[in-house]
Amino acid sequence: MTDPAYFDAMYAAGDDPWGFDHLWYEQRKRDLTVAVLPRRRYDHALEVGSSTGVLSAALIARCERLTCVELHPRAVDVARRRLAAAGDRVRVEVGDIRRWRPTEAHDLVVLSEVLYYLDDRDLASVTSWSRTMRDAGATVVAVDFRHPVPEHVRSGDEVHAVLHDALGASMATYRDDDMVIEVFAAPGEQSVAVTEGLAPPP
Numbered sequence: 001m002t003d004p005a006y007f008d009a010m011y012a013a014g015d016d017p018w019g020f021d022h023l024w025y026e027q028r029k030r031d032l033t034v035a036v037l038p039r040r041r042y043d044h045a046l047e048v049g050s051s052t053g054v055l056s057a058a059l060i061a062r063c064e065r066l067t068c069v070e071l072h073p074r075a076v077d078v079a080r081r082r083l084a085a086a087g088d089r090v091r092v093e094v095g096d097i098r099r100w101r102p103t104e105a106h107d108l109v110v111l112s113e114v115l116y117y118l119d120d121r122d123l124a125s126v127t128s129w130s131r132t133m134r135d136a137g138a139t140v141v142a143v144d145f146r147h148p149v150p151e152h153v154r155s156g157d158e159v160h161a162v163l164h165d166a167l168g169a170s171m172a173t174y175r176d177d178d179m180v181i182e183v184f185a186a187p188g189e190q191s192v193a194v195t196e197g198l199a200p201p202p
């Protein structure tokens with residue numbers, strides 16, 4: 001895994017080390033992420049590596065409940081303050097996804113800009129429980145930066161190759177020079193047009 005001292009140094013520099021609150025790149029990435037979700041509403045979403053809760057705030061608008069898991073206590077404090085208005089609909093936990101395991105059912109799993117910090121064994125573990133949740137009915141969405149970053153264990157494209165091996169083909173893909181977003185739908189999930197009667201089932 002990326003040395004945890006990297007995250008300590010990032011959060012020591014301030015409460016928004018990646019510029020989630022002001023960069024257009026980040027706002028656009030969040031907007032694209034929530035736009036590709038195939039269902040209008042989710043019951044209970046899981047977001048891992050949730051940082052200061054900016055994407056979480058966009059997700060809570062689409063789900064009844066949201067559980068966030070984040071390594072760094074400073075980020076968790078900021079996220080809890082940001083998301084306080086949602087009350088008990090949101091739970092933000094300090095947790096390390098190298099060891100943390102889901103204990104509840106989720107119908108949405110969000111893996112945004114976090115998997116490239118993991119080594120092979122931990123990435124295999126997270127993709128394995130994500131596949132189990134997908135097979136049980138969850139939508140899994142993965143988002144990754146595509147440019148090289150020295151602190152990343154692997155590139156965003158390499159993360160998505162691992163996800164394809166574990167989860168199969170994606171239902172939807174957005175890719176540009178900067179980012180890749182993929183949606184791995186639950187078995188039998190139909191397109192939005194088919195679901196709403198605008199097109200016949202294939």
Ligand SMILES: C[S@@+](CC[C@H](N)C(=O)[O-])C[C@H]1O[C@@H](n2cnc3c(N)ncnc32)[C@H](O)[C@@H]1O
Binds near residue numbers: 049050052095111117
């Ligand atoms: C680049 S931020 C992504 C934030 C958010 N998911 C987004 O896309 O806007 C990555 C976050 O993942 C967290 N993280 C890194 N490794 C982690 C781990 N093993 N378990 C939980 N969180 C982790 C970091 O502390 C950091 O806050």
